Amino acid sequence: MVGIIGYGAYIPKYRIKLEEIAKVWGKNPQEVISSLGVAEKSVAGIDEDAVTMAVEAGQTALRMGGVSPSKIGSILVGSETHPYAVNPSSTIIGETLACGNNYLACDLEFACKAATTGIWLTTGLIESQKIDYGLVIGSDCAQAKPHDVLEYTAGSAATAFILGNKKNEVMAEILDFATFSSDTPDFWRRDGIRYPAHAGRFTGKPGYFAHVIGAAKKLFQKSGTEPSDFDYCVFHMPNGKFPKRVAKILGFSFSQLESSLIVEKIGNPYSASSLLGLCQVLDQAQPEAKIFFVSYGSGAGADGFIFQTTKNLMKKRRLAKKVAEFIKNKSYLSYAQYLKIRRKI
Amino acid sequence: MQIAVLSGATTKFGELWEQSPRSLAQEVVSQAIEQAGIEKKETQALFVGNMLAGILGGQENIGAFFADELGLEVPAVRIEGACASGGLAVHQAVLSLLTGKYQTVLILGIEKMTDYKPEEVAQALMAAGSDEERKAGLTFPGLYALMAQAHMEKYGTTEEEMAAVAVKNHFHACLNEKAQFKKEITIDDVLKSAKVADPLKLLDCSPISDGATAIILSSKFKVQSSRDKPVFIAASAVATDTLALADREDLISLKATKKAARKAYQMAGLGPEDIDLAEVHDCFTIAEIMAMEDLGFFEKGKAGQAILKGETKIGGKGPIINSSGGLKAGGHPVGATGVKQIVEVFNQLSGQAGKRQVKGAKIGLAHNVAGSGALAVVHILSNL
Numbered sequence: 136m137v138g139i140i141g142y143g144a145y146i147p148k149y150r151i152k153l154e155e156i157a158k159v160w161g162k163n164p165q166e167v168i169s170s171l172g173v174a175e176k177s178v179a180g181i182d183e184d185a186v187t188m189a190v191e192a193g194q195t196a197l198r199m200g201g202v203s204p205s206k207i208g209s210i211l212v213g214s215e216t217h218p219y220a221v222n223p224s225s226t227i228i229g230e231t232l233a234c235g236n237n238y239l240a241c242d243l244e245f246a247c248k249a250a251t252t253g254i255w256l257t258t259g260l261i262e263s264q265k266i267d268y269g270l271v272i273g274s275d276c277a278q279a280k281p282h283d284v285l286e287y288t289a290g291s292a293a294t295a296f297i298l299g300n301k302k303n304e305v306m307a308e309i310l311d312f313a314t315f316s317s318d319t320p321d322f323w324r325r326d327g328i329r330y331p332a333h334a335g336r337f338t339g340k341p342g343y344f345a346h347v348i349g350a351a352k353k354l355f356q357k358s359g360t361e362p363s364d365f366d367y368c369v370f371h372m373p374n375g376k377f378p379k380r381v382a383k384i385l386g387f388s389f390s391q392l393e394s395s396l397i398v399e400k401i402g403n404p405y406s407a408s409s410l411l412g413l414c415q416v417l418d419q420a421q422p423e424a425k426i427f428f429v430s431y432g433s434g435a436g437a438d439g440f441i442f443q444t445t446k447n448l449m450k451k452r453r454l455a456k457k458v459a460e461f462i463k464n465k466s467y468l469s470y471a472q473y474l475k476i477r478r479k480i
Numbered sequence: 481m482q483i484a485v486l487s488g489a490t491t492k493f494g495e496l497w498e499q500s501p502r503s504l505a506q507e508v509v510s511q512a513i514e515q516a517g518i519e520k521k522e523t524q525a526l527f528v529g530n531m532l533a534g535i536l537g538g539q540e541n542i543g544a545f546f547a548d549e550l551g552l553e554v555p556a557v558r559i560e561g562a563c564a565s566g567g568l569a570v571h572q573a574v575l576s577l578l579t580g581k582y583q584t585v586l587i588l589g590i591e592k593m594t595d596y597k598p599e600e601v602a603q604a605l606m607a608a609g610s611d612e613e614r615k616a617g618l619t620f621p622g623l624y625a626l627m628a629q630a631h632m633e634k635y636g637t638t639e640e641e642m643a644a645v646a647v648k649n650h651f652h653a654c655l656n657e658k659a660q661f662k663k664e665i666t667i668d669d670v671l672k673s674a675k676v677a678d679p680l681k682l683l684d685c686s687p688i689s690d691g692a693t694a695i696i697l698s699s700k701f702k703v704q705s706s707r708d709k710p711v712f713i714a715a716s717a718v719a720t721d722t723l724a725l726a727d728r729e730d731l732i733s734l735k736a737t738k739k740a741a742r743k744a745y746q747m748a749g750l751g752p753e754d755i756d757l758a759e760v761h762d763c764f765t766i767a768e769i770m771a772m773e774d775l776g777f778f779e780k781g782k783a784g785q786a787i788l789k790g791e792t793k794i795g796g797k798g799p800i801i802n803s804s805g806g807l808k809a810g811g812h813p814v815g816a817t818g819v820k821q822i823v824e825v826f827n828q829l830s831g832q833a834g835k836r837q838v839k840g841a842k843i844g845l846a847h848n849v850a851g852s853g854a855l856a857v858v859h860i861l862s863n864l
Contacts, residue, residue: 166674335597341497 137258138305139442140268141200141297141451144414145191146401146461149178151473153287159470160282171287172375176402178468179276179291181476185214186224188293189274190231196270197232199454200297200304204232207297208266209239209257213249213406216276217242220326228272239266246322247371247405248432249273250294255438257298258309268299275405280330281479288374290402294410306448307417307426310441311358315349322433338433343373347381347429350437354429358441362386365441366424367416371409371431372398378412387427394419400462413442415458422446483577483713485861486584486696487515488823493691493811494660495594501533502549504692505588509550512586512694523696524582526556529569529589530815533558535604536596546588562608563763565589566693566818567718567848567857573697574716583700589819590692601688605814608851610724621685621764623725623852625677628766630731632679634781637769639679641784643670645765646683646808648793653805655794655836660689660811670765684765689811693819695826711829714750714843715860717743723854734853737774744845744858745776752776755860756841757800757828759821761849762808768801771847775858777801799845800838803828818848822859829863 152175154164168174179188189212197204212225225240239260243249250273257269274293279285299305321342324331334342347370355361362368368387370378375398382392395412404411409430416426426442474480489511491504499507513520526547534540543556561568566589573585593601606614613623631637647667653659665683673682701710719739722728729735745751752775760775762768772783772792777799786792792801804810804824807817825844827833846859 163674336495336594337497340495 136302136305136308137261137298137300138308139296140202140299140304140306141196141198142414142417143192143195143199143295143455144411144458144461145188145195145293146177146458147179147183147188147291148464148466149180149468149476150175150465151178151468151470155470156287167287172399173288173402174399176288176290177292177404178473178477183276183291184218185216185274185276185293186218186227188276188291189224189228189272189295192274192293192295193228193232193270193272195455196295196297199451200299202268202297202299205235206268207234207238207270209260209269210234210272211241211243211253211257211269212272212274213243213245213253214274215244215246215249215324215405216278217244245436246432246434247373247408248430248436248438250406250410251430251438254296254298254440255312261298261300268297271296271298273406273410275407277403277405278330281474283330285331285333288402290404292401292404292407292411294407294414304447305445306451307442307444310443311354313350313354313357313439314436315346315353316436317346319435321435339377342433342435343371343377343431344381346435346437347371347431348384350429350439351385354439354441360441362391364425365391365427367394367420368392368427369395369409369412369416370429372396372412373403375399397458397462411458417444417448418452418457418459420444420448422448481578481699483574483697483699484701485711485713485822485826486518486698486701487512488693488695488826489515490658490693490820490823491691492658493689493813496690497595499690501590501592504690505546505549505590508692508694509586509588512696516696518584518696520552522584523552523554523586525554525576525585526550526552527569527573527585527587528556528558529566529587529819530558530591531560531562531565532591532593532604532814535607536600537592561855562850563761563814564818564848564850564855564857565815566820567846567859568818570695570819570822570859571716571718571857574713577697577699584696584698586694586696587819588692588694589816591813591815592690593688593813594690598688613724613726620852621677621680624764624766625680626725627731627770628679628764631766631770634732637781637784639671640667641788642679642684642765642769643667644788645762645768646670648787649762649802649806649808652794652803652836653809656805656810659805659809660687661805661809680764680766686763686807686812689813691811691813691816691820693816693823695819695822709830709863711826711861711863713859714862715744715747715858717747718855718857719743720855721853723851725852733770733774733780734849734856736853736856737771737847737849737858740856740858741775744860748860748862750843750860754843755799755845756843757798757803757825757838758845758847759802759804759806759824760847762802762806763812763849765808767849768806772801775845775847794836794838803833803836803838818846818857821846821848822861825861829861
């Protein structure tokens with residue numbers, strides 16, 4: 136059995152309210168908030184980036200996993216805001232976490248689903264007995280051009296997962312997997328360009344919905360399951376509306392989805408979005424809970440997983456700060472402060 | 481010479497991301513040919529109404545482009561007249577038949593807009609505006625907002641009256657399978673929607689859309705049976721005005737509409753009181769109010785109240801306006817719009833409008849406007 140043996144989340148303490156951004160651009164704040172289903176978003180501090188946040192989450196995951204960092208056989212880091220274009224985030228993180236030198240380090244990029252692809256790759260390495268433990272990180276300090284609609288939602292956060300296969304260590308087993316990919320350019324950033332571009336409403340139906348539903352249906356079919364078999368469902372959260380709509384289309388109830396919804400208070404921390412939702416579900420779930428999970432990455436693809444929690448979850452998760460605590464611990468910024476600490480001015 | 485509309489077909493209007501201009505054209509032209517009961521080779525010329533294929537798609541020469549795609553080795557021309565490209569294409573086709581050179585012609589109105597970013601589309605549409613107004617940063621919502629303000633000031637027209645246009649047209653669109661927005665809305669929804677250019681709000685504005693429409697006109701037709709109700713083009717008229725809004729005599733009416741309507745009524749030997757239904761150019765709700773007045777259906781300043789009372793809604797005392805949902809709710813693929821208006825009037829007059837059939841409709845009008853009123857096309861169709 137391969138599964139999660141430790142997880143960690145990190146959300147920076149700064150927030151900006153959508154109302155604050157909307158006022159600057161002469162928009163009606165209530166309209167923006169209700170159309171996006173997001174009230175505020177997390178903002179990384181002036182000395183934070185995808186790597187520093189990844190280290191924070193990684194430390195927590197290692198502590199919960201109870202594994203010596205030197206036993207980590209692979210570090211896969213999914214992000215679209217790696218601080219360097221050339222020079223891996225994974226080695227900086229590995230060095231800081233004292234993982235020694237015999238780990239496979241690799242940075243992954245696939246918009247918001249890079250890290251979930253890392254979970255699948257790591258599962259393969261463990262199942263084929265190439266490594267015993269692997270660290271997968273999803274961390275983003277999401278960038279948005281001022282006045283672009285993305286500015287309202289692009290947030291910052293990190294998640295880290297240690298995967299392993301020892302029954303006494305696994306807290307959430309990976310029962311099944313399905314993926315769905317196509318060449319659908321709904322959101323992109325060319326080399327050397329500071330901010331991503333997107334194709335507006337095209338990111339919805341042919342992007343998010345086609346791929347999330349495609350992966351979900353394949354996963355139902357492959358595993359012989361249906362929505363009522365699950366205690367929880369988790370989806371990528373580019374805004375507050377899409378995960379609710381896709382859950383409804385697939386036949387899940389709001390109560391199955393509710394525990395994972397971090398987007399209203401955090402926004403969309405890209406690679407960490409769906410995984411932060413998963414962390415929040417793991418913070419609350421009982422043993423033997425079944426979780427249906429689908430990420431989404433523009434470009435485009437979706438990775439679906441079925442997780443099942445074990446009794447190890449209850450004891451281990453006490454070792455980490457809950458997602459809800461990170462969400463509560465916050466300090467608001469003005470728009471000018473936001474521009475300053477994100478180095479836009 | 482009598483010119484009959486043999487057939488009319490339209491695609492669904494909306495965000496047609498799965499379809500290319502080629503597939504849209506194939507879809508409507510094959511339907512139009514089939515409905516007309518003719519062979520494709522019987523069409524002697526192709527008139528294409530389109531505004532943005534060059535500026536957005538990089539494809540000029542689209543007369544030949546669509547003739548090639550449709551397998552038609554016939555004279556083919558593209559007609560561009562901003563948002564009235566479709567109406568102008570019909571006008572040119574009518575003129576070509578009147579010369580006697582052709583007897584049966586195909587008109588295709590087509591536009592692909594939603595594959596591009598809204599700012600690119602807004603900029604491309606401003607190619608229909610005047611240099612000075614474009615450089616000053618005006619866009620069409622801004623230009624029509626200025627007209628709305630003038631109309632409100634002069635006649636006391638209210639935001640509720642403008643909202644009633646959108647409410648009615650959304651109601652009609654719910655009865656039209658091909659409409660972009662099949663969703664009923666309320667006056668309150670319109671009033672509470674996001675401001676675009678004061679006093680126009682989001683739900684006062686027509687959308688950008690993809691879509692294609694085709695009709696076949698012929699001066700050589702046979703009435704198959706006594707039950708057949710041929711629909712004729714009774715008038716086709718075009719008029720122009722200044723390109724810039726700043727150069728207009730006033731901002732409370734479109735002179736091009738008035739002039740084209742006057743010519744069309746004269747040509748048909750009819751007056752506004754004879755019109756049972758009309759498809760008018762409601763690119764913004766204020767535009768429908770102004771059209772009602774400029775086409776002579778209501779006195780200046782009286783249309784808003786009549787619309788609010790439901791007189792122009794299906795079931796009202798008439799004339800019934802924009803039974804298709806208009807541009808507002810039916811969708812506005814600019815080059816296709818003027819042709820789609822003819823299709824709607826044709827369907828109504830030939831009793832093929834289904835759930836939105838206006839009972840006993842005999843005479844219908846189509847009104848298509850370019851830019852902020854620089855050009856207007858008016859067609860009158862009759863089944864008498």
